[in-house]
Amino acid sequence: xxxxxxxxxxxxxxxxxxxxxxxxxxxxxxxxxxxxxxxxxxxxxx
Amino acid sequence: xxxxxxxxxxxxxxxxxxxxxxxxxxxxxxxxxxxxxxxxxxxxxxxxxxxxxxxxxxxxxxxxxxxxxxxxxxxxxxxxxxxxxxxxxxxxxxxxxxxxxxxxxxxxxxxxxxxxxxxxxxxxxxxxxxxxxxxxxxxxxxxxxxxxxxxxxxxxxxxxxxxxxxxxxxxxxxxxxxxxxxxxxxxxxxxxxxxxxxxxxxxxxxxxxxxxxxxxxxxxxxxxxxxxxxxxxxxxxxxxxxxxxxxxxxxxxxxxxxxxxxxxxxxxxxxxxxxxxxxxxxxxxxxxxxxxxxxxxxxxxxxxxxxxxxxxxxxxxxxxxxxxxxxxxxxxxxxxxxxxxxxxxxxxxxxxxxxxxxxxxxxxxxxxxxxxxxxxxxxxxxxxxxxxxxxxxxxxxxxxxxxxxxxxxxxxxxxxxxxxxxxxxxxxxxxxxxxxxxxxxxxxxxxxxxxxxxxxxxxxxxxxxxxxxxxxxxxxxxxxxxxxx
Numbered sequence: 352x353x354x355x356x357x358x359x360x361x362x363x364x365x366x367x368x369x370x371x372x373x374x375x376x377x378x379x380x381x382x383x384x385x386x387x388x389x390x391x392x393x394x395x396x397x
Numbered sequence: 398x399x400x401x402x403x404x405x406x407x408x409x410x411x412x413x414x415x416x417x418x419x420x421x422x423x424x425x426x427x428x429x430x431x432x433x434x435x436x437x438x439x440x441x442x443x444x445x446x447x448x449x450x451x452x453x454x455x456x457x458x459x460x461x462x463x464x465x466x467x468x469x470x471x472x473x474x475x476x477x478x479x480x481x482x483x484x485x486x487x488x489x490x491x492x493x494x495x496x497x498x499x500x501x502x503x504x505x506x507x508x509x510x511x512x513x514x515x516x517x518x519x520x521x522x523x524x525x526x527x528x529x530x531x532x533x534x535x536x537x538x539x540x541x542x543x544x545x546x547x548x549x550x551x552x553x554x555x556x557x558x559x560x561x562x563x564x565x566x567x568x569x570x571x572x573x574x575x576x577x578x579x580x581x582x583x584x585x586x587x588x589x590x591x592x593x594x595x596x597x598x599x600x601x602x603x604x605x606x607x608x609x610x611x612x613x614x615x616x617x618x619x620x621x622x623x624x625x626x627x628x629x630x631x632x633x634x635x636x637x638x639x640x641x642x643x644x645x646x647x648x649x650x651x652x653x654x655x656x657x658x659x660x661x662x663x664x665x666x667x668x669x670x671x672x673x674x675x676x677x678x679x680x681x682x683x684x685x686x687x688x689x690x691x692x693x694x695x696x697x698x699x700x701x702x703x704x705x706x707x708x709x710x711x712x713x714x715x716x717x718x719x720x721x722x723x724x725x726x727x728x729x730x731x732x733x734x735x736x737x738x739x740x741x742x743x744x745x746x747x748x749x750x751x752x753x754x755x756x757x758x759x760x761x762x763x764x765x766x767x768x769x770x771x772x773x774x775x776x777x778x779x780x781x782x783x784x785x786x787x788x789x790x791x792x793x794x795x796x797x798x799x800x801x802x803x804x805x806x807x808x809x810x811x812x813x814x815x816x817x818x819x820x821x822x823x824x825x826x827x828x829x830x831x832x833x834x835x836x837x838x839x840x841x842x843x844x845x846x847x848x849x850x851x852x853x854x855x856x857x858x859x860x861x862x863x864x865x866x867x868x869x870x871x872x873x874x875x876x877x878x879x880x881x882x
Contacts (some may be wrong), residue, residue, distance in 0.1 A: 355641040364853035367818060372539070373855035377824055382845045384826050386804040386881040389776060391728040391799035
Protein backbone atom coordinates (compact mmCIF):
# COMPACT_ATOMS: atom_id res chain seq x y z
CA UNK A 352 0.00 0.00 0.00
CA UNK A 353 1.29 3.44 -0.95
CA UNK A 354 -0.03 6.43 0.97
CA UNK A 355 -0.86 8.85 -1.82
CA UNK A 356 -3.28 11.05 0.10
CA UNK A 357 -1.79 12.63 3.22
CA UNK A 358 -3.47 12.40 6.62
CA UNK A 359 -4.11 16.14 6.52
CA UNK A 360 -5.78 15.85 3.12
CA UNK A 361 -7.89 12.97 4.42
CA UNK A 362 -8.88 15.04 7.45
CA UNK A 363 -10.10 17.79 5.12
CA UNK A 364 -11.89 15.27 2.90
CA UNK A 365 -13.79 13.85 5.87
CA UNK A 366 -14.33 16.95 8.03
CA UNK A 367 -18.12 17.51 8.09
CA UNK A 368 -17.87 21.31 8.44
CA UNK A 369 -15.46 21.76 5.54
CA UNK A 370 -17.43 19.22 3.54
CA UNK A 371 -20.73 20.97 4.22
CA UNK A 372 -19.44 24.08 2.44
CA UNK A 373 -17.92 21.87 -0.26
CA UNK A 374 -21.35 20.24 -0.69
CA UNK A 375 -22.99 23.64 -1.29
CA UNK A 376 -20.19 24.65 -3.67
CA UNK A 377 -20.34 21.38 -5.61
CA UNK A 378 -24.14 21.46 -5.84
CA UNK A 379 -24.10 24.94 -7.36
CA UNK A 380 -21.18 24.21 -9.67
CA UNK A 381 -22.69 20.96 -10.94
CA UNK A 382 -26.07 22.62 -11.40
CA UNK A 383 -24.43 25.31 -13.54
CA UNK A 384 -22.65 22.73 -15.70
CA UNK A 385 -25.55 20.33 -16.03
CA UNK A 386 -28.49 22.70 -16.22
CA UNK A 387 -26.45 25.35 -17.99
CA UNK A 388 -27.74 24.31 -21.36
CA UNK A 389 -26.88 22.05 -24.23
CA UNK A 390 -27.23 22.25 -27.94
CA UNK A 391 -26.12 21.07 -31.33
CA UNK A 392 -22.66 21.07 -32.84
CA UNK A 393 -23.46 21.59 -36.50
CA UNK A 394 -24.80 25.17 -36.53
CA UNK A 395 -21.73 26.54 -38.29
CA UNK A 396 -21.73 23.98 -41.07
CA UNK A 397 -22.71 25.57 -44.38
CA UNK B 398 -55.28 14.15 -31.46
CA UNK B 399 -51.87 12.48 -31.45
CA UNK B 400 -50.78 9.20 -29.98
CA UNK B 401 -47.22 8.96 -28.66
CA UNK B 402 -45.89 5.53 -27.79
CA UNK B 403 -42.79 5.16 -25.62
CA UNK B 404 -40.95 1.86 -25.53
CA UNK B 405 -39.21 1.42 -22.19
CA UNK B 406 -39.72 2.89 -18.73
CA UNK B 407 -36.15 3.40 -17.62
CA UNK B 408 -34.63 6.83 -17.03
CA UNK B 409 -35.04 7.88 -20.66
CA UNK B 410 -38.52 6.47 -21.32
CA UNK B 411 -39.92 7.68 -18.02
CA UNK B 412 -38.53 11.20 -18.46
CA UNK B 413 -40.05 11.42 -21.95
CA UNK B 414 -43.43 10.08 -20.79
CA UNK B 415 -43.65 12.42 -17.80
CA UNK B 416 -42.77 15.57 -19.78
CA UNK B 417 -45.13 14.66 -22.64
CA UNK B 418 -47.99 14.09 -20.21
CA UNK B 419 -47.33 17.33 -18.34
CA UNK B 420 -47.18 19.51 -21.44
CA UNK B 421 -49.77 17.91 -23.71
CA UNK B 422 -53.51 18.16 -23.16
CA UNK B 423 -55.47 15.01 -22.34
CA UNK B 424 -56.81 14.78 -25.89
CA UNK B 425 -53.37 13.43 -26.82
CA UNK B 426 -52.51 9.91 -25.76
CA UNK B 427 -49.20 9.01 -24.09
CA UNK B 428 -48.61 5.27 -23.79
CA UNK B 429 -45.66 3.47 -22.23
CA UNK B 430 -44.89 -0.10 -23.31
CA UNK B 431 -42.40 -1.77 -21.00
CA UNK B 432 -41.78 -5.32 -19.78
CA UNK B 433 -40.77 -3.94 -16.36
CA UNK B 434 -43.36 -3.40 -13.66
CA UNK B 435 -41.09 -1.12 -11.61
CA UNK B 436 -39.17 2.06 -12.17
CA UNK B 437 -35.65 1.71 -10.75
CA UNK B 438 -33.08 4.39 -9.98
CA UNK B 439 -30.11 2.45 -11.36
CA UNK B 440 -27.28 4.68 -9.99
CA UNK B 441 -28.11 3.54 -6.44
CA UNK B 442 -27.72 -0.16 -7.31
CA UNK B 443 -24.15 -0.05 -6.06
CA UNK B 444 -25.42 0.60 -2.52
CA UNK B 445 -27.80 -2.36 -2.84
CA UNK B 446 -24.79 -4.43 -3.91
CA UNK B 447 -22.96 -3.70 -0.64
CA UNK B 448 -26.01 -4.22 1.55
CA UNK B 449 -26.30 -0.56 2.58
CA UNK B 450 -29.63 0.06 0.86
CA UNK B 451 -32.64 -2.21 0.35
CA UNK B 452 -33.68 -2.60 -3.26
CA UNK B 453 -37.21 -1.41 -2.27
CA UNK B 454 -35.68 2.03 -1.67
CA UNK B 455 -34.63 2.45 -5.29
CA UNK B 456 -37.80 1.34 -7.05
CA UNK B 457 -41.54 1.90 -7.19
CA UNK B 458 -44.36 0.31 -9.23
CA UNK B 459 -45.19 2.10 -12.48
CA UNK B 460 -48.83 1.10 -12.97
CA UNK B 461 -50.40 3.15 -10.09
CA UNK B 462 -48.40 6.27 -10.99
CA UNK B 463 -49.24 6.06 -14.68
CA UNK B 464 -52.93 5.46 -13.88
CA UNK B 465 -53.01 8.52 -11.62
CA UNK B 466 -51.23 10.72 -14.16
CA UNK B 467 -53.21 9.60 -17.21
CA UNK B 468 -50.34 7.80 -18.92
CA UNK B 469 -51.32 4.57 -20.67
CA UNK B 470 -49.24 1.57 -19.67
CA UNK B 471 -48.87 -1.86 -21.21
CA UNK B 472 -46.59 -4.34 -19.47
CA UNK B 473 -45.36 -5.87 -22.65
CA UNK B 474 -42.18 -6.18 -24.65
CA UNK B 475 -41.67 -4.81 -28.16
CA UNK B 476 -40.96 -7.50 -30.73
CA UNK B 477 -40.89 -5.85 -34.15
CA UNK B 478 -41.42 -2.49 -35.83
CA UNK B 479 -43.83 -1.72 -38.69
CA UNK B 480 -43.17 1.98 -39.40
CA UNK B 481 -45.45 1.95 -42.49
CA UNK B 482 -48.16 -0.26 -40.99
CA UNK B 483 -49.06 -3.37 -42.98
CA UNK B 484 -51.67 -4.55 -45.47
CA UNK B 485 -54.38 -4.56 -42.78
CA UNK B 486 -53.25 -1.64 -40.63
CA UNK B 487 -52.71 1.77 -42.18
CA UNK B 488 -51.04 3.38 -39.19
CA UNK B 489 -47.45 2.63 -38.18
CA UNK B 490 -47.25 0.27 -35.24
CA UNK B 491 -45.04 -1.78 -32.96
CA UNK B 492 -45.85 -5.40 -32.39
CA UNK B 493 -45.75 -6.03 -28.64
CA UNK B 494 -46.17 -9.16 -26.56
CA UNK B 495 -47.76 -9.03 -23.12
CA UNK B 496 -45.63 -10.70 -20.50
CA UNK B 497 -48.01 -10.87 -17.53
CA UNK B 498 -51.67 -11.21 -16.55
CA UNK B 499 -54.62 -12.50 -18.58
CA UNK B 500 -53.11 -11.28 -21.82
CA UNK B 501 -49.74 -13.00 -21.22
CA UNK B 502 -48.30 -14.24 -24.51
CA UNK B 503 -50.82 -12.26 -26.58
CA UNK B 504 -49.58 -9.97 -29.33
CA UNK B 505 -50.94 -6.48 -29.92
CA UNK B 506 -50.36 -3.96 -32.69
CA UNK B 507 -49.65 -0.74 -30.78
CA UNK B 508 -50.23 2.04 -33.32
CA UNK B 509 -48.63 5.46 -32.99
CA UNK B 510 -48.20 8.91 -34.48
CA UNK B 511 -44.84 9.34 -32.77
CA UNK B 512 -42.63 6.58 -31.40
CA UNK B 513 -39.90 6.99 -28.80
CA UNK B 514 -37.61 3.99 -28.60
CA UNK B 515 -36.14 4.15 -25.10
CA UNK B 516 -35.44 0.45 -24.73
CA UNK B 517 -31.89 1.00 -23.45
CA UNK B 518 -29.35 -1.78 -23.82
CA UNK B 519 -29.66 -5.52 -23.68
CA UNK B 520 -27.31 -6.77 -20.94
CA UNK B 521 -25.43 -9.14 -23.20
CA UNK B 522 -24.02 -11.61 -20.66
CA UNK B 523 -24.02 -14.31 -23.39
CA UNK B 524 -21.21 -12.46 -25.17
CA UNK B 525 -18.81 -13.71 -22.48
CA UNK B 526 -18.76 -17.46 -21.92
CA UNK B 527 -19.72 -18.34 -18.35
CA UNK B 528 -20.59 -14.77 -17.33
CA UNK B 529 -23.93 -15.40 -15.67
CA UNK B 530 -24.96 -13.26 -12.67
CA UNK B 531 -24.94 -15.41 -9.54
CA UNK B 532 -22.97 -18.25 -11.15
CA UNK B 533 -19.23 -18.99 -11.31
CA UNK B 534 -18.83 -16.62 -8.34
CA UNK B 535 -19.57 -13.66 -10.66
CA UNK B 536 -22.18 -11.04 -10.00
CA UNK B 537 -23.55 -7.87 -11.58
CA UNK B 538 -25.05 -4.65 -10.23
CA UNK B 539 -26.83 -3.73 -13.47
CA UNK B 540 -30.32 -4.33 -12.03
CA UNK B 541 -31.65 -4.31 -8.49
CA UNK B 542 -32.12 -8.09 -8.47
CA UNK B 543 -28.53 -8.55 -9.66
CA UNK B 544 -27.37 -6.13 -6.95
CA UNK B 545 -29.29 -8.09 -4.28
CA UNK B 546 -27.51 -11.28 -5.41
CA UNK B 547 -24.17 -9.46 -5.45
CA UNK B 548 -24.61 -8.50 -1.81
CA UNK B 549 -25.49 -12.11 -0.89
CA UNK B 550 -22.30 -13.28 -2.60
CA UNK B 551 -20.15 -10.55 -1.07
CA UNK B 552 -21.48 -11.03 2.46
CA UNK B 553 -20.72 -14.77 2.22
CA UNK B 554 -17.10 -14.00 1.26
CA UNK B 555 -16.86 -11.44 4.10
CA UNK B 556 -18.04 -14.12 6.57
CA UNK B 557 -15.37 -16.50 5.26
CA UNK B 558 -12.72 -13.81 5.72
CA UNK B 559 -13.89 -13.26 9.29
CA UNK B 560 -13.19 -16.95 9.86
CA UNK B 561 -9.63 -16.50 8.62
CA UNK B 562 -9.85 -17.34 4.90
CA UNK B 563 -8.05 -14.96 2.56
CA UNK B 564 -10.02 -13.86 -0.49
CA UNK B 565 -9.48 -12.32 -3.91
CA UNK B 566 -12.00 -9.81 -5.17
CA UNK B 567 -12.14 -8.87 -8.84
CA UNK B 568 -14.24 -5.97 -10.12
CA UNK B 569 -14.42 -4.32 -13.55
CA UNK B 570 -15.54 -5.09 -17.08
CA UNK B 571 -16.51 -8.56 -18.28
CA UNK B 572 -16.05 -8.06 -22.01
CA UNK B 573 -13.45 -6.59 -24.37
CA UNK B 574 -15.90 -3.86 -25.49
CA UNK B 575 -17.93 -3.35 -22.33
CA UNK B 576 -18.84 0.13 -21.13
CA UNK B 577 -20.12 1.57 -17.82
CA UNK B 578 -16.68 1.55 -16.16
CA UNK B 579 -18.03 4.26 -13.84
CA UNK B 580 -20.43 1.85 -12.12
CA UNK B 581 -17.68 -0.71 -11.61
CA UNK B 582 -15.38 2.06 -10.31
CA UNK B 583 -18.02 3.05 -7.74
CA UNK B 584 -18.58 -0.54 -6.75
CA UNK B 585 -14.90 -1.38 -6.20
CA UNK B 586 -14.46 1.67 -3.93
CA UNK B 587 -17.61 0.83 -1.98
CA UNK B 588 -16.61 -2.83 -1.60
CA UNK B 589 -13.13 -1.79 -0.44
CA UNK B 590 -14.66 0.48 2.21
CA UNK B 591 -17.08 -2.25 3.33
CA UNK B 592 -14.15 -4.62 3.82
CA UNK B 593 -12.56 -2.03 6.11
CA UNK B 594 -15.82 -1.55 8.01
CA UNK B 595 -16.03 -5.31 8.54
CA UNK B 596 -12.36 -5.29 9.62
CA UNK B 597 -11.31 -7.81 6.97
CA UNK B 598 -9.46 -5.52 4.58
CA UNK B 599 -6.11 -7.18 5.32
CA UNK B 600 -7.62 -10.54 4.36
CA UNK B 601 -8.58 -9.41 0.85
CA UNK B 602 -6.71 -8.69 -2.36
CA UNK B 603 -8.83 -6.27 -4.38
CA UNK B 604 -8.18 -6.01 -8.12
CA UNK B 605 -9.62 -3.81 -10.88
CA UNK B 606 -9.83 -5.41 -14.32
CA UNK B 607 -10.80 -3.32 -17.30
CA UNK B 608 -10.70 -2.97 -21.07
CA UNK B 609 -9.45 0.61 -20.59
CA UNK B 610 -5.95 1.42 -21.87
CA UNK B 611 -5.40 3.67 -18.87
CA UNK B 612 -7.16 4.07 -15.55
CA UNK B 613 -9.78 6.83 -15.59
CA UNK B 614 -10.62 6.39 -19.27
CA UNK B 615 -14.28 5.69 -18.36
CA UNK B 616 -15.08 5.14 -22.04
CA UNK B 617 -14.59 8.88 -22.62
CA UNK B 618 -10.93 8.72 -23.69
CA UNK B 619 -9.96 9.96 -20.23
CA UNK B 620 -9.82 13.66 -19.52
CA UNK B 621 -7.76 16.51 -18.22
CA UNK B 622 -9.40 17.90 -15.12
CA UNK B 623 -8.96 20.58 -12.51
CA UNK B 624 -8.17 19.17 -9.08
CA UNK B 625 -7.18 21.38 -6.15
CA UNK B 626 -5.84 24.12 -8.39
CA UNK B 627 -3.84 21.72 -10.55
CA UNK B 628 -4.56 20.22 -13.92
CA UNK B 629 -4.45 16.44 -13.62
CA UNK B 630 -5.06 13.65 -16.08
CA UNK B 631 -7.95 11.44 -14.98
CA UNK B 632 -5.66 8.39 -14.92
CA UNK B 633 -3.39 10.17 -12.42
CA UNK B 634 -6.36 10.88 -10.16
CA UNK B 635 -7.71 7.31 -10.26
CA UNK B 636 -4.20 5.90 -9.84
CA UNK B 637 -3.81 8.03 -6.71
CA UNK B 638 -7.11 6.72 -5.30
CA UNK B 639 -6.36 3.08 -6.13
CA UNK B 640 -2.83 3.19 -4.74
CA UNK B 641 -4.03 4.88 -1.58
CA UNK B 642 -6.61 2.14 -1.09
CA UNK B 643 -4.26 -0.69 -2.08
CA UNK B 644 -6.32 -1.68 -5.12
CA UNK B 645 -4.34 -3.45 -7.85
CA UNK B 646 -5.24 -3.08 -11.51
CA UNK B 647 -5.15 -4.98 -14.80
CA UNK B 648 -5.70 -2.85 -17.90
CA UNK B 649 -6.29 -3.52 -21.60
CA UNK B 650 -8.01 -6.76 -20.60
CA UNK B 651 -10.75 -8.27 -22.74
CA UNK B 652 -12.42 -10.85 -20.51
CA UNK B 653 -13.72 -13.58 -22.79
CA UNK B 654 -14.46 -16.54 -20.51
CA UNK B 655 -15.38 -17.09 -16.90
CA UNK B 656 -15.11 -20.42 -15.09
CA UNK B 657 -15.78 -21.11 -11.44
CA UNK B 658 -13.47 -18.56 -9.82
CA UNK B 659 -11.24 -17.78 -12.84
CA UNK B 660 -11.67 -14.95 -15.35
CA UNK B 661 -9.78 -15.54 -18.59
CA UNK B 662 -8.77 -12.50 -20.60
CA UNK B 663 -6.70 -11.42 -23.54
CA UNK B 664 -4.50 -8.37 -23.12
CA UNK B 665 -3.25 -5.91 -25.73
CA UNK B 666 -0.02 -7.92 -26.08
CA UNK B 667 -2.17 -10.81 -27.26
CA UNK B 668 -1.44 -12.92 -24.17
CA UNK B 669 -4.20 -15.11 -22.75
CA UNK B 670 -4.20 -14.97 -18.98
CA UNK B 671 -6.40 -16.01 -16.08
CA UNK B 672 -7.20 -14.17 -12.87
CA UNK B 673 -8.35 -16.21 -9.89
CA UNK B 674 -11.05 -14.74 -7.62
CA UNK B 675 -13.47 -15.60 -4.82
CA UNK B 676 -15.95 -12.85 -5.70
CA UNK B 677 -16.24 -10.94 -8.96
CA UNK B 678 -18.51 -8.19 -10.23
CA UNK B 679 -18.04 -7.83 -13.98
CA UNK B 680 -20.06 -5.47 -16.18
CA UNK B 681 -21.29 -7.31 -19.32
CA UNK B 682 -21.25 -6.03 -22.89
CA UNK B 683 -24.26 -3.94 -23.90
CA UNK B 684 -26.00 -4.63 -27.19
CA UNK B 685 -29.17 -3.79 -29.08
CA UNK B 686 -32.24 -5.95 -28.53
CA UNK B 687 -32.19 -7.55 -31.96
CA UNK B 688 -35.48 -5.96 -33.07
CA UNK B 689 -36.68 -6.54 -36.63
CA UNK B 690 -38.48 -4.00 -38.83
CA UNK B 691 -40.79 -4.54 -41.81
CA UNK B 692 -42.32 -2.30 -44.47
CA UNK B 693 -45.96 -2.23 -45.58
CA UNK B 694 -45.45 -5.35 -47.71
CA UNK B 695 -43.66 -7.08 -44.83
CA UNK B 696 -40.23 -6.91 -46.46
CA UNK B 697 -37.37 -6.80 -43.95
CA UNK B 698 -36.17 -3.19 -43.53
CA UNK B 699 -34.26 -3.69 -40.29
CA UNK B 700 -31.16 -1.97 -41.72
CA UNK B 701 -33.17 1.28 -42.11
CA UNK B 702 -33.91 1.37 -38.41
CA UNK B 703 -31.15 -0.50 -36.64
CA UNK B 704 -27.43 -0.78 -36.60
CA UNK B 705 -27.35 -2.88 -33.43
CA UNK B 706 -29.00 0.05 -31.65
CA UNK B 707 -31.38 2.44 -33.46
CA UNK B 708 -30.11 4.62 -36.32
CA UNK B 709 -30.54 8.34 -35.67
CA UNK B 710 -29.17 11.63 -37.06
CA UNK B 711 -25.52 10.70 -36.51
CA UNK B 712 -22.80 10.47 -39.16
CA UNK B 713 -22.11 6.76 -39.39
CA UNK B 714 -19.46 7.03 -42.13
CA UNK B 715 -16.58 4.79 -41.02
CA UNK B 716 -13.46 6.89 -40.41
CA UNK B 717 -10.21 6.64 -38.46
CA UNK B 718 -9.92 7.92 -34.89
CA UNK B 719 -7.94 10.98 -36.02
CA UNK B 720 -10.89 12.14 -38.15
CA UNK B 721 -13.61 11.70 -35.54
CA UNK B 722 -15.52 14.89 -34.81
CA UNK B 723 -18.16 16.03 -32.34
CA UNK B 724 -20.32 16.72 -35.37
CA UNK B 725 -20.59 12.95 -35.94
CA UNK B 726 -22.80 12.74 -32.86
CA UNK B 727 -26.58 13.09 -33.12
CA UNK B 728 -28.46 16.25 -32.12
CA UNK B 729 -32.15 15.32 -32.28
CA UNK B 730 -32.13 11.49 -32.05
CA UNK B 731 -34.55 11.27 -34.98
CA UNK B 732 -34.45 8.29 -37.34
CA UNK B 733 -33.63 9.66 -40.83
CA UNK B 734 -35.88 7.17 -42.67
CA UNK B 735 -38.95 7.48 -40.44
CA UNK B 736 -39.07 10.97 -39.02
CA UNK B 737 -41.71 10.19 -36.39
CA UNK B 738 -39.35 7.73 -34.65
CA UNK B 739 -36.80 8.87 -32.06
CA UNK B 740 -34.24 7.02 -29.92
CA UNK B 741 -32.86 8.93 -26.92
CA UNK B 742 -30.79 7.57 -24.04
CA UNK B 743 -28.87 4.37 -24.63
CA UNK B 744 -31.17 3.17 -27.42
CA UNK B 745 -29.47 5.12 -30.23
CA UNK B 746 -26.55 3.73 -32.22
CA UNK B 747 -23.44 5.82 -31.52
CA UNK B 748 -21.43 6.83 -34.60
CA UNK B 749 -18.28 5.39 -33.06
CA UNK B 750 -16.56 4.99 -29.72
CA UNK B 751 -15.16 7.95 -27.76
CA UNK B 752 -12.07 6.15 -26.46
CA UNK B 753 -9.31 5.44 -28.94
CA UNK B 754 -9.92 2.01 -30.51
CA UNK B 755 -7.15 -0.49 -29.82
CA UNK B 756 -6.55 -4.06 -30.96
CA UNK B 757 -4.50 -6.81 -29.39
CA UNK B 758 -1.69 -8.45 -31.31
CA UNK B 759 -4.29 -11.09 -32.26
CA UNK B 760 -6.47 -8.35 -33.80
CA UNK B 761 -9.05 -8.54 -30.99
CA UNK B 762 -10.61 -5.11 -30.40
CA UNK B 763 -10.15 -4.21 -26.72
CA UNK B 764 -11.48 -0.78 -25.77
CA UNK B 765 -14.52 0.66 -24.00
CA UNK B 766 -17.74 1.38 -25.85
CA UNK B 767 -19.14 4.89 -25.32
CA UNK B 768 -21.02 5.37 -22.05
CA UNK B 769 -24.45 7.03 -22.13
CA UNK B 770 -25.55 7.03 -18.56
CA UNK B 771 -28.38 8.56 -16.55
CA UNK B 772 -27.92 12.26 -17.07
CA UNK B 773 -27.48 12.35 -20.87
CA UNK B 774 -30.30 9.78 -21.09
CA UNK B 775 -32.62 12.15 -19.24
CA UNK B 776 -31.53 15.23 -21.19
CA UNK B 777 -31.88 13.57 -24.60
CA UNK B 778 -35.28 12.12 -23.65
CA UNK B 779 -36.55 15.54 -22.59
CA UNK B 780 -35.40 17.24 -25.79
CA UNK B 781 -37.06 14.51 -27.89
CA UNK B 782 -40.28 15.02 -25.91
CA UNK B 783 -40.02 18.80 -26.39
CA UNK B 784 -39.57 18.43 -30.16
CA UNK B 785 -42.60 16.13 -30.38
CA UNK B 786 -44.67 18.56 -28.27
CA UNK B 787 -43.67 21.48 -30.53
CA UNK B 788 -44.41 19.44 -33.66
CA UNK B 789 -47.89 18.57 -32.38
CA UNK B 790 -48.66 22.13 -31.27
CA UNK B 791 -47.31 23.74 -34.48
CA UNK B 792 -48.85 21.15 -36.78
CA UNK B 793 -45.51 20.68 -38.57
CA UNK B 794 -42.18 19.06 -37.78
CA UNK B 795 -40.14 21.05 -35.28
CA UNK B 796 -36.60 20.06 -34.29
CA UNK B 797 -35.71 23.21 -32.43
CA UNK B 798 -34.41 21.37 -29.35
CA UNK B 799 -30.96 19.87 -29.81
CA UNK B 800 -28.51 18.16 -27.53
CA UNK B 801 -25.35 16.60 -28.87
CA UNK B 802 -23.08 14.77 -26.43
CA UNK B 803 -20.43 17.05 -27.94
CA UNK B 804 -22.23 20.08 -26.50
CA UNK B 805 -23.48 18.74 -23.19
CA UNK B 806 -21.93 18.40 -19.75
CA UNK B 807 -22.15 15.40 -17.48
CA UNK B 808 -21.59 14.89 -13.79
CA UNK B 809 -20.38 11.56 -12.49
CA UNK B 810 -20.84 11.48 -8.75
CA UNK B 811 -19.13 8.22 -7.93
CA UNK B 812 -19.78 6.93 -4.45
CA UNK B 813 -16.57 5.78 -2.83
CA UNK B 814 -18.10 4.52 0.40
CA UNK B 815 -21.44 4.72 2.21
CA UNK B 816 -22.09 6.61 5.46
CA UNK B 817 -23.25 10.05 6.61
CA UNK B 818 -19.94 10.71 8.40
CA UNK B 819 -17.66 7.96 7.07
CA UNK B 820 -18.81 7.99 3.45
CA UNK B 821 -16.91 9.38 0.51
CA UNK B 822 -17.45 10.26 -3.10
CA UNK B 823 -15.44 11.12 -6.19
CA UNK B 824 -17.24 13.89 -8.02
CA UNK B 825 -16.16 14.36 -11.62
CA UNK B 826 -17.80 16.67 -14.13
CA UNK B 827 -16.98 16.66 -17.81
CA UNK B 828 -17.81 19.20 -20.47
CA UNK B 829 -18.38 18.20 -23.16
CA UNK B 830 -18.96 14.46 -22.84
CA UNK B 831 -17.53 13.84 -26.31
CA UNK B 832 -14.25 15.79 -26.53
CA UNK B 833 -14.29 18.73 -28.93
CA UNK B 834 -10.69 19.02 -30.11
CA UNK B 835 -11.49 21.97 -32.39
CA UNK B 836 -12.97 24.11 -29.62
CA UNK B 837 -10.60 23.04 -26.84
CA UNK B 838 -7.43 21.92 -28.64
CA UNK B 839 -5.05 22.53 -25.73
CA UNK B 840 -7.04 20.76 -23.02
CA UNK B 841 -7.72 17.41 -24.71
CA UNK B 842 -11.11 18.52 -26.01
CA UNK B 843 -12.59 19.59 -22.68
CA UNK B 844 -13.36 22.96 -21.09
CA UNK B 845 -11.25 22.93 -17.91
CA UNK B 846 -13.46 25.32 -15.94
CA UNK B 847 -16.29 22.79 -16.33
CA UNK B 848 -14.21 19.61 -16.06
CA UNK B 849 -13.08 19.02 -12.53
CA UNK B 850 -12.66 16.40 -9.84
CA UNK B 851 -13.25 16.43 -6.08
CA UNK B 852 -12.86 13.71 -3.47
CA UNK B 853 -14.52 13.68 -0.06
CA UNK B 854 -17.56 13.25 2.14
CA UNK B 855 -19.46 15.96 0.24
CA UNK B 856 -19.48 13.65 -2.79
CA UNK B 857 -21.34 11.00 -0.81
CA UNK B 858 -23.91 13.54 0.41
CA UNK B 859 -24.33 14.76 -3.13
CA UNK B 860 -24.95 11.27 -4.46
CA UNK B 861 -27.46 10.65 -1.66
CA UNK B 862 -29.19 13.99 -2.37
CA UNK B 863 -29.43 13.07 -6.06
CA UNK B 864 -30.89 9.67 -5.12
CA UNK B 865 -33.75 11.31 -3.18
CA UNK B 866 -34.25 14.16 -5.67
CA UNK B 867 -34.49 11.91 -8.71
CA UNK B 868 -36.82 9.40 -7.07
CA UNK B 869 -39.03 12.36 -6.03
CA UNK B 870 -38.92 13.61 -9.61
CA UNK B 871 -39.64 10.15 -11.07
CA UNK B 872 -42.68 9.82 -8.78
CA UNK B 873 -43.92 13.08 -10.35
CA UNK B 874 -44.55 14.69 -6.98
CA UNK B 875 -45.43 18.43 -6.78
CA UNK B 876 -43.10 20.63 -8.87
CA UNK B 877 -41.07 17.57 -9.97
CA UNK B 878 -40.38 19.24 -13.29
CA UNK B 879 -38.27 21.96 -11.62
CA UNK B 880 -35.54 19.37 -10.94
CA UNK B 881 -33.29 19.31 -14.01
CA UNK B 882 -32.40 16.08 -15.76
